Amino acid sequence: MAVGDSVPRIEAAAKVTGRARFAGDFTLPGMRIAKYLRSSIAHGRVTSIDVSKAKVLPGVDGVFTFADVPKIDFATAGHAYSLDPRARDVEDRMLLTDHIRYHGDEIAIVVAANDLIARQALELIEVEYQELPPILTAEQAYQIDAEDLHPGKGTTSVNECGAHEYVLGNVEQSLADADHLLNGRYTTQMVQHCHMETHVGYAYMDDLDYIVVVSSTQIPHICRRIVAQSLDMPLHQIRVIKPAIGGGFGNKQDVVLEPMLAFLTKKLGGLPVRIEMTREENMVATRVRHPFDVKIKAGVNNDGTLKGLSLDVLSNTGAYASHGHSICKAAGSKLAPLYPRTALRYNAKTFYSTLPAGGAMRGYGSPQIIFAVDNMMEQAAAKIGMDPVDFRIKNAAVAGDINPLSGKAIDSCGLIECLQKGRDILNWDQRRKELQQQTGRVRRGVGVACFAYGSGTYPAGVEIAGARMVLNQDGSANLHVGAVEIGQGSDTVFAQMAAERLGISVDMIRVVSTQDTDSTPFDPGAFASRQTYVASPAVAGAAEKLRKKILDHAALMLEKKAETLDIHQKDIIERTSGEKLLSLQDLSLDAYYHKERGGQITAEMSTKMTANAYAYGATFTEIEVDLDMCRIEIKKIWNIHDAGKIINPLLARGQVEGGVGMGIAGALAEEMLINAKNGKILNGNLLDYKMPTCLDLPDIDCDFVETDESTAPFGNKSLGEPPLLSVAPAIRNALLHATSVQVDSLPMSPKALFIHFRDAGLLG
Known part of the structure; x- marks a missing residue:
């Protein structure tokens, strides 16, 4: 048995000894450093920007402003693609902007030989603003003469990112009939993820039309799609690699640095370019938890029966949609299965403000x-x-x-x-x-x-997962999964699942943890507490396929029927007696190197959870x-x-x-x-x-x-x-x-x- 055991984390030793390699640990010859120029106001417009002094500073490779980037709106939220345009994330972001929507908004970026020169160049850029009043609350966002932060985005209401309502049962009658009607108002604050590793990544070009991005992302396959969209490039010309990650909690379920990295290396002829955010940048310029304002009416009877609940929810998504209204929408969906016999009304709105963008955060x-x-x-x-x-x-x-x-x-x-x-x-x-x-x-x-x-996200989103297994020449097996290990232990659990279905010990499973969109099976990524649930059918299916192929080859070698054989630890055994007949290593060597029979034994499975x-x-x-x-x-x-x-x-x-x-x-x-x-x-x-x-x-x-x-x-x-x-x-x-x-x-x-x-x- 492997499932149900307290198997030590398979990457634990590498992490505690410092041997695990994170995105910030890698470098390339000629690596350049990029740093953002961020706005010094929370709301307004850039009226002039002069980068001439920064451009001529020795060691500066390039200075780019909002005037230099593609005028392509894209969404940064890391959701799987939807075939229904109405279900897609709001596309309200560009690489750089002259419309300032929060204190720290990205208006220019410098690429230089090192961090010191990049910071010196930022100080040489001269900016003038037209400052506007900040929009911090729902009352300010929805007032009639409020500045529209994203004209044409979201709903038809000014500064409303999204809205929806569902009603289950006769809520009004249930509240009216209840012995007691209660009212309450509850508010929550804005918080930050504070993961140990800040956002970091780099990009380079293998050739004139092929960009490689190495990033601390929770969503490598989704990241690839968004980068391609932001630069109007074919998907196959983008490759995203995810090494070890030092935590994310949802903050890296957004594409924060990767489109800009791809843009910069392309503009500079393929030079490798790195961005590593400071902790201060990470606090305000990535994503935060949405503050909520919730008003509730509840009807309850004297015998303790909860008759009805009616909620009116306001969610502050900040300067950009990111995950936008899907946060508020998803939260409301968890109430029905908690109190399923209660009449329920859930009315929710998400509004823009001039605060840091709210995004996915644990929960x-x-x-x-x-x-x-x-x-x-x-x-x-x-x-x-x-x-x-x-x-x-x-x-x-x-x-x-x-x-x-x-x-x-x-x-x-x-x-x-x-x-x-x-x-x-x-x-x-x-x-x-x-x-x-x-x-x-x-x-x-x-x-x-x-x-x-x-x-998981079904039925709101597609839940697809992939796994591939390869029998190695020593009888061990490699497991490739699209599901992303970000510190939660999923690689260890997948090794247990694969070992359980294959019949070998966990230490004989090697999980290939570095996701690479050119070779890794597809999976949307690490979010929604989905991975062990959604990916388990793919892992189990691949292991079962591999097991069948191994037993079929063993039957060929031993001249026995496959159904009379089994796998136990490192050997092929006789099913009923348990007699060891053949080692997995000998079987694998035969499959690889026998001149007439066999071939590399592999199995792959892609599944959708419905x-x-x-x-x-x-x-x-x-x-x-x-x-x-x-x-x-x-x-x-x-x-x-x-x-x-x-x-x-x-x-x-x-x-x-x-x-x-x-x-x-x-x-x-x-x-x-x-x-x-x-x-x-x-x-x-x-x-x-x-x-x-x-x-x-x-x-x-x-x-x-x-x-x-x-x-x-x-x-x-x-x-x-x-x-x-x-x-x-x-x-x-x-x-x-x-x-x-x-x-x-x-x-x-x-x-x-x-x-x-x-x-x-x-x-x-």
Whole structure:
């Protein structure tokens, strides 16, 4: 057996010893360095730009402005292509611009012999602006005389990137008939991914018509398409290579540097050109999490039945669409499978502003929506005097429920079991009683929250994956996958899957982790917690094909029937007796080198997933609140997950611990601060942006409720993004339990808690 074992990560030693090679580790003879000139205002237009002094600086190869780039609008979001034009991402970006839409917008770029000369050249460029008022809020974006940031893009409304509504059941009647009608408004903040490796890449030309881009991208095949579009070049003239990646969390699901790199090497006759963003650039000029403003109406009966939910959501996508309204749309789709027996209305709008562009970030809008909806669940339970866990159990999805949004039955669902297990682990009932009516300056509380999340993008997007396997001459096997390893452990899991179906040990599988669009099977990339679910049929299918070919060749060599043979570890064995008949190495050598029979034994599979299994889970936490210090300390936190069958328990725990840590950071500390007068980000660096380190985080515990998802060959479901989804509302609900103070905005930082505690009369 390989699936279900805690196999060590296959790339772990290379990463911890520094041997893994990332995009920034490579160089080429004659490599040039490029650096952007970024706007010093948040909104306006360039009225003049003089680059003459920069061009004549010794060591400068070229200076390019918005006047020099192709006038081609393209989308940067890393989604698979859609045959339906209406479903494609908004094409609202060019390589450089003279219409400034955020503080740091790209207006020119310098290419020079080294970083120092490039920075000196930037200082020689003279720019004059026509400055316009910043647009930071929905009220400013939608006002009648507002400047239209992207005329002709998005909807017909000024500065509206996208909008949609769905209604499931008779929501108005359900709210009217409910014993209680509740209202709430919840807001979330802008945060940054803060992955260890900043965006970095380089490009060069192999010949006059062929561009190679090496990049820290989550989406090499999608990146290739976007680069080709941005330069109006045939797809086959672009090659994208992805080496090891130092994290992304969705920020590298956008094409940020690659089109410009391709443009520069082409303009400079094929010279290799590198761009490596500084941390400060990465903070403001890549992508951020969308701030949400959510208004909710909820109808609940005295027996605990959730009758109806009505949500009005505003999402701020910033200066450019990037993933745009798809974030808000996807987030809303997770509510129907969470509470499928509840009438539901979801009305959402996404607007442009003059802030950094919002893009994909771990959870893809769900952390914002789960924060709002779960807070409302806490309010509803309190209104009818029902235990919060009991209230969620009463309304939670169960296997066999119909997801009203898709019309399909929910195949596997362990949400109620997750809630029950968490209740027992935390000794919930006893702690709720013990912590009632506290009066001290330090108080404790317990909280719970739950979630549902998909395992891919279907049916919104195509879910295609590819795998190729090759039997090596020593009896081992290479596995090529299009799915992208970005630190989440997918390569290890795929090795386990392949070993399981092939019948050999995991150490006999070599996963070729460097994706290359010229040779790697097609896969859209690492996003949507999709890879182990969507790619598993391709990996399993390729392994099964390879196994059959190996056994067919063994039968030829041994003059036996293939069905009487099996593969075990490094040998061909007799199926019933287990007798070793032939080593895989001898079989492979025969296939490669026998003068008459055989040939290289390979197998390839490309599959499309036409299902989307929902993972479920809950967060339970106990916190301590210091009223005088306006500080929350997490004493215990547990995440309980239904992720289907767990392929690798050790890696699963690692995913959960990392996700919970990110959830705690967003709940208590992280926030990009904005100057309301000029739109500038005030803390665009890791000194002023308060991100907790490992020393600031508590011990994190997790457990699993294993279900068997029939739509996946190994019964597994998503686990990459779910761990952070319900962390913030669980902490918030514990704060409510401890202090009776209702906090409806993130983050719950000491600064924010001071205002809430002061207004509640808790600060002496």
